[in-house]
Amino acid sequence: MNILFFGNLVDITQKAQEALSGTTNTQTLQALLCKKYPALQSVKYFIAVNGKMIQENTPLKEDDTVALMPPFSGG
Amino acid sequence: MNILFFGNLVDITQKAQEALSGTTNTQTLQALLCKKYPALQSVKYFIAVNGKMIQENTPLKEDDTVALMPPFSGG
Amino acid sequence: MKANTIKDIFVDGSITPQEIAESIAQHATKKNIGAHSIFLGQVRADEKTEGVVQAIEYTTYKDMALEQMHMIREALFEKYELTCMHVYHSLGIVPAGEISLFVFVSAVHRKAAIAACTELVEAIKFQLPVWGKEILVNQNTVWKENH
Amino acid sequence: MKANTIKDIFVDGSITPQEIAESIAQHATKKNIGAHSIFLGQVRADEKTEGVVQAIEYTTYKDMALEQMHMIREALFEKYELTCMHVYHSLGIVPAGEISLFVFVSAVHRKAAIAACTELVEAIKFQLPVWGKEILVNQNTVWKENH
Numbered sequence: 484m485n486i487l488f489f490g491n492l493v494d495i496t497q498k499a500q501e502a503l504s505g506t507t508n509t510q511t512l513q514a515l516l517c518k519k520y521p522a523l524q525s526v527k528y529f530i531a532v533n534g535k536m537i538q539e540n541t542p543l544k545e546d547d548t549v550a551l552m553p554p555f556s557g558g
Numbered sequence: 559m560n561i562l563f564f565g566n567l568v569d570i571t572q573k574a575q576e577a578l579s580g581t582t583n584t585q586t587l588q589a590l591l592c593k594k595y596p597a598l599q600s601v602k603y604f605i606a607v608n609g610k611m612i613q614e615n616t617p618l619k620e621d622d623t624v625a626l627m628p629p630f631s632g633g
Numbered sequence: 634m635k636a637n638t639i640k641d642i643f644v645d646g647s648i649t650p651q652e653i654a655e656s657i658a659q660h661a662t663k664k665n666i667g668a669h670s671i672f673l674g675q676v677r678a679d680e681k682t683e684g685v686v687q688a689i690e691y692t693t694y695k696d697m698a699l700e701q702m703h704m705i706r707e708a709l710f711e712k713y714e715l716t717c718m719h720v721y722h723s724l725g726i727v728p729a730g731e732i733s734l735f736v737f738v739s740a741v742h743r744k745a746a747i748a749a750c751t752e753l754v755e756a757i758k759f760q761l762p763v764w765g766k767e768i769l770v771n772q773n774t775v776w777k778e779n780h
Numbered sequence: 781m782k783a784n785t786i787k788d789i790f791v792d793g794s795i796t797p798q799e800i801a802e803s804i805a806q807h808a809t810k811k812n813i814g815a816h817s818i819f820l821g822q823v824r825a826d827e828k829t830e831g832v833v834q835a836i837e838y839t840t841y842k843d844m845a846l847e848q849m850h851m852i853r854e855a856l857f858e859k860y861e862l863t864c865m866h867v868y869h870s871l872g873i874v875p876a877g878e879i880s881l882f883v884f885v886s887a888v889h890r891k892a893a894i895a896a897c898t899e900l901v902e903a904i905k906f907q908l909p910v911w912g913k914e915i916l917v918n919q920n921t922v923w924k925e926n927h
Contacts, residue, residue: 489841490911491923531909534844550841550909556924557838557869557910558743558821558881558901564694565764566776606762609697625694625762631777632691632722632763633674633734633754654801657820661877664825671818673804677888678811730808741824742927747898754890780889 484545486516490553495522510540512549528553559620561591565628570597585615587624603628639703642720643693647731648673656719660739666716668743670750674734676727684769688728689777694762705756709738713745718753722763733765786850789867790840794878795820803866807886813863815890817897821881823874831916835875836924841909852903856885860892865900869910880912 486501493499506512509530517523530537531550543549561576568574581587584605592598605612606625618624653673660666679686706718716739723733736753740746757763758779765777800820807813826833853865863886870880883900887893904910905926912924 487841489839489909490913531841531844534841534847550844552841552909553911553923554925555906555909556912556926557840557908558905558912558926562694564692564762565766606694606697609694609700625697627694627762628764628776629778630759630762631765631779632693632761633758633765633779650801650805653804654797657800657879658797660822664877666822667824669818669820669822671816671820672890672894673816673818674890675807675813675816675886677814730811732804739822743819743821743901747819747901751894751898754894 484512484543485548486512487548487550489550490556491526492523492528492551492553495520495526504545506543508540508542509537509549512543516551523551526553559587559618560623561587562623562625564625565631566601567598567603567626567628570595570601579620581618583615583617584612584624587618591626598626601628639699641699642702642722643695643698643724644721645723646725647676647723647727647733648721648735649732652721653732653735656735656737660717663716663739665741666739667741668746669737669739670743670746671738672734672736672750672754673732675732676729678729679767681767681769681775683773683775684771686729686767686775687770688726688768689733689765690726690768691722691724691733692764692766693722693724698761698763701761702757705753705760709749709753713740713749714742715740715745715749718749720753720757722757722761726768786846788846789849789869790842790845790871791868792870793872794823794870794874794880795868795882796879799868800879800882803882803884807864810863810886812888813886814888815893816884816886817890817893818885819881819883819897819901820879822879823876825876826914828914828916828922830920830922831918833876833914833922834917835873835915836880836912837873837915838869838871838880839911839913840869840871845908845910848908849904852900852907856896856900860887860896861889862887862892862896865896867900867904869904869908873915
């Protein structure tokens with residue numbers, strides 16, 4: 484699946500997107516990302532799957548797009 | 559004293575201002591104007607003396623300016 | 634930036650988009666401003682039973698209006714954290730589709746700018762001695778009422 | 781005038797007073813409009829402990845932002861009697877003193893225009909996936925926070 488990083492998360496991951504496979508839900512994806520980028524644990528972010536915000540653990544398919552987004556600060 | 563008419567009051571008086579003397583308060587002035595322009599009795603207006611809105615009968619001096627103003631409709 | 638002198642707010646005829654742009658552009662040097670709240674009143678071609686409105690002719694009791702505006706302005710600067718406030722109101726004829734009122738409030742933060750602008754528009758409508766006479770296409774006239 | 785298609789709101793760099801004037805001028809033909817409520821966001825040269833802000837760089841998750849904006853727009857047209865609504869948000873670098881957000885709501889009556897514009901600004905600040913990175917004079921950066 485395609486993972487998108489925004490805002491200050493890019494400072495941590497040093498990339499705007501990344502392809503990952505093998506995770507089947509957002510909880511395991513988060514665990515995987517936290518292992519890869521430990522600093523992610525100390526920042527606040529929301530998750531959107533295919534452009535929709537999610538609040539709870541959500542199943543993922545291989546062609547899903549998952550966005551990690553810090554609090555919005557437009558305007 | 560100098561009497562100023564605004565808005566639809568001008569349609570009644572056919573003038574924007576008029577010099578009057580001999581009245582010593584706003585109540586007698588109103589009575590005088592209503593006699594001269596009977597249609598004034600059927601319209602709503604506020605009174606300002608020297609640019610200040612008044613609510614009650616107010617004494618008048620010869621050099622005062624009295625404005626008769628219908629409800630405001632700017633903007 | 635608080636203005637303590639009585640400023641004129643009246644302009645002859647309609648207010649052009651170009652004048653609004655110039656007013657906005659002048660604020661680029663005020664780099665502590667974060668928010669501008671603007672209100673524009675545009676003359677409507679209302680369809681009345683007496684006919685369609687083609688223009689509004691505005692008159693005022695100018696001395697009193699400017700003094701009243703000064704007090705409104707001072708009270709809003711007192712109540713809100715504002716950077717600046719500009720008001721332009723047309724006198725004379727303004728054709729339908731054109732702008733007769735331009736209210737422009739700027740502040741560091743949006744909440745003060747928006748709240749002050751909203752209050753200012755209400756104050757202008759109900760506290761300024763200004764009158765609008767709607768001129769219909771058939772040349773009849775109807776005195777405007779504010780709601 | 782309700783727009784049912786997804787419109788782009790993003791522009792490269794700052795929004796000029798001239799563009800705002802052109803947008804206003806285009807409404808002169810809509811003679812049922814009586815009120816325009818406009819909000820402009822201007823980049824502040826904030827003095828932070830880390831240094832003075834000289835610009836903000838905006839990024840977005842565009843697909844999601846435009847879909848979100850579409851829903852916000854539809855909800856406001858549902859709730860208020862509006863004639864039209866335009867939103868322009870900058871992407872990329874906007875220097876201090878320049879405009880990064882232009883929100884423009886028009887209606888027959890002022891109350892609908894003002895209330896919808898106020899709600900719209902809040903929605904843009906808190907519901908659109910857009911991020912601002914403040915670039916300081918010393919080239920350090922600080923991620924912007926909305927309040």
